[in-house]
Amino acid sequence: xxxxxxxxxxxxxxxxxxxxxxxxxxxxxxxxxxxxxGGLIGFVVAMSGGKDPFTDPDGWPPAMAIGIAxxxxxxxxxxxLILARxxxxxxxxxxxxxxxxxxxxxxxxxxxxxxLWMGGLAPEPMHGALFAIFWLSLAGASLFYRVR
Amino acid sequence: MTxxxxxxxxxxxxxxxxxxxxxxxxxxxxxxxxxxxxxxxxAVNAIETGKHDPSLPLAFRLARLFGTSIExxxxxxxxxxx
Numbered sequence: 369x370x371x372x373x374x375x376x377x378x379x380x381x382x383x384x385x386x387x388x389x390x391x392x393x394x395x396x397x398x399x400x401x402x403x404x405x406g407g408l409i410g411f412v413v414a415m416s417g418g419k420d421p422f423t424d425p426d427g428w429p430p431a432m433a434i435g436i437a438x439x440x441x442x443x444x445x446x447x448x449l450i451l452a453r454x455x456x457x458x459x460x461x462x463x464x465x466x467x468x469x470x471x472x473x474x475x476x477x478x479x480x481x482x483x484l485w486m487g488g489l490a491p492e493p494m495h496g497a498l499f500a501i502f503w504l505s506l507a508g509a510s511l512f513y514r515v516r
Numbered sequence: 517m518t519x520x521x522x523x524x525x526x527x528x529x530x531x532x533x534x535x536x537x538x539x540x541x542x543x544x545x546x547x548x549x550x551x552x553x554x555x556x557x558x559a560v561n562a563i564e565t566g567k568h569d570p571s572l573p574l575a576f577r578l579a580r581l582f583g584t585s586i587e588x589x590x591x592x593x594x595x596x597x598x
Contacts, residue, residue: 382545457570
């Protein structure tokens, strides 16, 4: 019943709309896959409890560390390239602006935090927090440029 | 400026387009047009409202789809000037 209704709805839309729906669907699945990889990496890192592999004997084995690093690079660079092929020029331009904004946020956040730390006004800069600042800035700017 | 045309300002240069009119003549939605030229509905909206200047390849795709020239769709206000 449901499948028949969906089929009927699809029959009413034109060829262009069907292509647009298919493209959106491909993008959604790709994003879900990339988020799953990110979630997996985040889970493994969180489970490690922030141990220092150079000083802590229970740190990550080298093979695991290399494997996760490769997975992260492959997902970020490879996934980004595949996603860009599904993205039109307006969305790409918005994304470029968002990346530039996030990069600016990062290069400003670290020296400011460092200076405040040197002045005894803030705790020592944390790489995890700086990484989060970059991604949160990227998400915020991306949303801003898409909806404005 | 006739109904359906939109302006895009780049310094002193204003680009108008007849995309909305051409699309309406064919009874297409923005998503329908977007699917036919390989861009999103949001991209079509951005071009129609003058928020985005299409790239040359995209302008050619639009011209081919509507069976016309780029100048018939986009006009920077200097048409006829030599």
